[in-house]
Amino acid sequence: MDQLAALLDGPRARGAFLLRSILDSPWSMRIQDESPLALTAVVRGGAWILPGKGEPVRLRPGDVVINRGPDPYVVADDPATEPQIVIHPGQHCTTLDGESLYEAMDLGVRTWGNNPDGDTVLLTGAYSMEGEVSRRLLEALPPMIVQPGGLLISLLGAEIVKDEPGQEAVLDRLLDLLLIAVLRSWFATHEAPGWYRAMGDPVVGKAMRMLHNNPAHPWTVASLAAEVGVSRASLARRFTELVGEPPMAFLTDWRLALAADLLREPDATVGSVARKVGYGSPFALSAAFKRVRGISPQKFRAGAAP
Numbered sequence: 001m002d003q004l005a006a007l008l009d010g011p012r013a014r015g016a017f018l019l020r021s022i023l024d025s026p027w028s029m030r031i032q033d034e035s036p037l038a039l040t041a042v043v044r045g046g047a048w049i050l051p052g053k054g055e056p057v058r059l060r061p062g063d064v065v066i067n068r069g070p071d072p073y074v075v076a077d078d079p080a081t082e083p084q085i086v087i088h089p090g091q092h093c094t095t096l097d098g099e100s101l102y103e104a105m106d107l108g109v110r111t112w113g114n115n116p117d118g119d120t121v122l123l124t125g126a127y128s129m130e131g132e133v134s135r136r137l138l139e140a141l142p143p144m145i146v147q148p149g150g151l152l153i154s155l156l157g158a159e160i161v162k163d164e165p166g167q168e169a170v171l172d173r174l175l176d177l178l179l180i181a182v183l184r185s186w187f188a189t190h191e192a193p194g195w196y197r198a199m200g201d202p203v204v205g206k207a208m209r210m211l212h213n214n215p216a217h218p219w220t221v222a223s224l225a226a227e228v229g230v231s232r233a234s235l236a237r238r239f240t241e242l243v244g245e246p247p248m249a250f251l252t253d254w255r256l257a258l259a260a261d262l263l264r265e266p267d268a269t270v271g272s273v274a275r276k277v278g279y280g281s282p283f284a285l286s287a288a289f290k291r292v293r294g295i296s297p298q299k300f301r302a303g304a305a306p
Contacts, residue, residue, distance in 0.1 A: 017126040018171050019071065019090050022113035028076035030083040031067075033091055035126040036138065039152045039179060040075060045120030046277070049156045050074040051144050064149035064182050068141050079122065080125050090124065101197040109163045123157055125175040137183075147185040152178045198242040203228050207239060211251050215258060216278040221247055250277075256292055257287060263301040270297045 018036075023045075031038070040049070040059075045061045056079040059065060067073055074083055083100060085212045088095050093101045093112075095241045105112050117177040156174045159167070186197055206221045206228045211219065224247055225235040262273045274285035282297075287296045 011173050017123045017124075017128065018160055018175065019091075020143040020157065021110045021124065022107060022111065022116055022118040022120070022293050023077070023111075023122070024115040024118040024274075025077040026081045027085070027086055027114060028071060028078075028081040028083045029073060029085040029087060030074050031087045031280070032072035032089075033126060034070035034089050034163075034193070035067075035128065036069045036125040037121075037179075038069065039125045039175070039182070040065045040067070041123040041149050041156070041178070043121040043123060043153060043157050045130075046077075047120060047122060048079050049144070049146075050079060053143070057144070057146055059146065060148070062148050062153060063146055064153065064178065065144060065146045066141070066179070066182055066186075068138055068143050071143065092264060100235040109161050121154065123160060125178070136276065141183075141186075142194070145186050146184070147182045147189075149178055149182060184223050194242055198239075201232055201238070201242055203235065204242050207235060207247065208243070208250070211254060213246070215251065215255050216276060218278070219248075220238055221249055252288065252292065253277070254288055259289060259297065260293075260300060263297055268301075273297070282290070 020034050020043075040047075040181040041064045042059045042061050044061060046061070048056050049059060049065050049067075050056045051067075057065070068293050069244045074084070083096065086096060088094065093105070095101060103112060107113050107116050152174065156171070156178060159170055159174060196206075198271065199251050205250060207224050210224065210227060221236050222232045230238075236246060239250070243250055245253075259277045262276060263270075269277075270285060272282070274282050277285070278287035279288065286297055289295070289300070293300065
């Protein structure tokens with residue numbers, strides 16, 4: 001597992017919300033669903049996206065926009081069109097007065113809009129959960145990015161209207177693929193964070209993958225350096241320069257992020273989580289968790305419970 005794959009594990013789609021919208025002008029939707037991460041792809045026609053802060057951005061066929069929540073934004077046929085539709089948490093759709101539009105705009109399997117022959121076709125995917133593991137990824141992104149989506153848009157568009165066995169899993173994976181493709185494209189053309197650039201380093205990238213793949217191992221800088229074939233001092237210096245923190249600090253952050261996500265699982269115990277992330281006892285995990293996060297694992301779990 002490389003760094004991007006690991007950090008994407010948090011927002012990975014599991015029963016994600018997916019919808020095809022077919023619209024005729026004029027149309028405008030205020031999105032205030034508070035999703036931590038949402039994608040909108042233009043299949044046909046065009047659209048404008050109006051962030052809460054910043055200038056409107058035009059979207060053309062093949063474009064994908066990623067919005068990092070929870071701030072609201074508007075998607076419209078034209079920046080001057082006033083919103084007529086509001087998307088609330090839980091993907092509840094209403095008029096500005098609160099009247100439900102679910103039945104009035106239903107056009108079939110995962111399809112919604114004001115005209116089945118409309119000029120504009122959009123695909124929307126919304127991730128409902130933000131994990132601790134993915135926080136580093138989300139914090140590296142601006143509130144909104146726009147990139148081309150390529151052939152994956154057509155593939156997702158063809159699959160989104162099917163209602164076959166296992167279709168939800170197919171759509172989840174396609175949404176993940178589209179997200180990864182867009183993020184790769186964006187990081188390749190913008191100033192990427194240190195941890196992303198470090199993935200390409202033959203020494204530090206290998207060390208990062210080893211820490212990610214086996215966090216329960218009793219790593220030291222010396223043992224990690226031996227595995228990647230450099231001296232302890234060389235690894236420590238190079239890792240810190242590229243990633244922005246020493247190897248053991250990086251490992252601690254990774255272990256505690258994994259622990260935080262695992263603690264949300266209904267059958268997890270502090271002891272079982274401690275073993276999975278490399279702490280020898282529940283006490284050791286509790287001490288590290290409280291030192292770094294200012295709260296005990298038990299209190300964190302109670303606060304994260306639905």
